[in-house]
Amino acid sequence: MPAASTRVARQERSRATRTRLLEATVECLVERGWSGTTTTLVATRAGVSRGAQLHHYPTKAALVTAAVAHLTERRARELRTEAEALPAGPRRLDRVVDLLAAAFTGPLFVAALELWVAARTDRELRDALVPLEARVGREMHRLTVTLLGVDERRPGVREAVQATLDLLRGLGVANLLSDDTARRTALLRTWKRQLAVLLAPDDERAGVVG
Numbered sequence: 001m002p003a004a005s006t007r008v009a010r011q012e013r014s015r016a017t018r019t020r021l022l023e024a025t026v027e028c029l030v031e032r033g034w035s036g037t038t039t040t041l042v043a044t045r046a047g048v049s050r051g052a053q054l055h056h057y058p059t060k061a062a063l064v065t066a067a068v069a070h071l072t073e074r075r076a077r078e079l080r081t082e083a084e085a086l087p088a089g090p091r092r093l094d095r096v097v098d099l100l101a102a103a104f105t106g107p108l109f110v111a112a113l114e115l116w117v118a119a120r121t122d123r124e125l126r127d128a129l130v131p132l133e134a135r136v137g138r139e140m141h142r143l144t145v146t147l148l149g150v151d152e153r154r155p156g157v158r159e160a161v162q163a164t165l166d167l168l169r170g171l172g173v174a175n176l177l178s179d180d181t182a183r184r185t186a187l188l189r190t191w192k193r194q195l196a197v198l199l200a201p202d203d204e205r206a207g208v209v210g
Contacts, residue, residue: 020046025067029111034118104172
């Protein structure tokens with residue numbers, strides 16, 4: 001086999017190994033939490049040797065933060081794809097908020113929350129997680145602006161978008177210990193009406209309120 005082909009095949013195997021490790025990590029975080037997730041358990045679940053796992057991610061902190069980053073990027077791509085099917089017009093805002101709400105109640109959010117809590121007392125994890133969370137927060141904000149199709153330069157739009165994300169994050173936390181669907185649905189129905197007013201251009205705002 002030519003050297004170039006061999007190198008490509010090796011890179012593909014390496015990429016596949018990393019993907020298996022990252023996805024197995026999120027599964028373990030969701031099922032077992034931070035304390036129950038070990039690099040040995042992740043390697044076993046991923047079907048990867050311990051040596052290969054250490055080669056790619058030498059520490060637990062490196063592994064779990066890479067896993068959250070990987071799944072966050074994948075979920076953002078999925079949201080963009082799902083958004084392509086959304087209708088234009090007034091119903092779009094409702095559907096975008098529903099898509100984002102689902103992201104804040106899914107497995108990825110649960111895994112990330114496990115890391116947030118653990119990072120409070122784990123210096124190594126906190127040092128790895130803080131810059132990642134800052135980047136993820138910025139990207140989620142930009143994605144929300146894009147999905148809503150709003151102009152962030154208009155006064156109040158940036159704050160309205162961030163308030164939406166903060167609300168959804170809080171509702172996601174409230175849903176962890178018990179099914180909070182009914183309360184979340186009622187709150188989001190009210191917030192959607194308020195958000196439509198906040199995001200409407202000034203010349204349309206009166207009509208939205210009416």
